[in-house]
Amino acid sequence: MKTKLLLCLATAILAIHTPTVRAGEKSLESCMETMNKSYKAIKKQYADPAQKASTLELIAKLKSAAEASADFKPEMAAEMDPEKRTKFLTDYHAAIQELVKQVESLEKAVQEGRTKDCEKWLTEINESKISGHSEFMEKN
Numbered sequence: 757m758k759t760k761l762l763l764c765l766a767t768a769i770l771a772i773h774t775p776t777v778r779a780g781e782k783s784l785e786s787c788m789e790t791m792n793k794s795y796k797a798i799k800k801q802y803a804d805p806a807q808k809a810s811t812l813e814l815i816a817k818l819k820s821a822a823e824a825s826a827d828f829k830p831e832m833a834a835e836m837d838p839e840k841r842t843k844f845l846t847d848y849h850a851a852i853q854e855l856v857k858q859v860e861s862l863e864k865a866v867q868e869g870r871t872k873d874c875e876k877w878l879t880e881i882n883e884s885k886i887s888g889h890s891e892f893m894e895k896n
């Protein structure tokens with residue numbers, strides 16, 4: 757009985773401390789690379805209705821990599837003092853959440869064949885990339 761209880765406790769502690777890494781991504785870099793590849797491919801074909809199914813698959817990949825990037829911390833966070841780091845990570849998670857919403861809006865626009873809206877969401881995603889990198893990526 758005691759052993760069972762200890763086992764349950766150990767499992768719960770592990771569950772709390774193990775980050776839930778989705779989509780098989782191993783690092784923030786790999787998430788970003790997946791996003792980059794999917795984004796470029798989507799840009800080439802989103803306006804072609806004949807490729808709708810494949811575009812939706814690419815969007816699913818982009819979304820899953822965006823979601824997975826919330827499970828990692830940008831390298832920049834390592835060098836910060838704790839107070840600054842907490843705010844930095846909160847802002848980072850908010851930016852990723854916003855990006856996921858934009859990808860979901862793009863998905864809906866593709867599903868409904870609203871090409872003009874697809875363009876709008878692709879531009880917004882690109883703007884998130886630019887601002888996300890200026891705020892959260894090391895400049896060297």
Ligand code: HEM
Binds near residue numbers: 784785793832848894
């Ligand atoms: C909210 C939006 C975004 C944020 C906050 C963000 C953040 C970051 C950060 C912090 C890094 C540096 C990696 C590290 O510190 O370990 C990075 C790298 C990178 N990101 Fe993003 N990013 C965003 C959106 C995007 C998007 C939409 C794309 C592509 C379409 C993208 C493509 C890349 C690429 C190619 C790299 C370089 C990866 C490498 O070093 O190989 N990012 N991003």
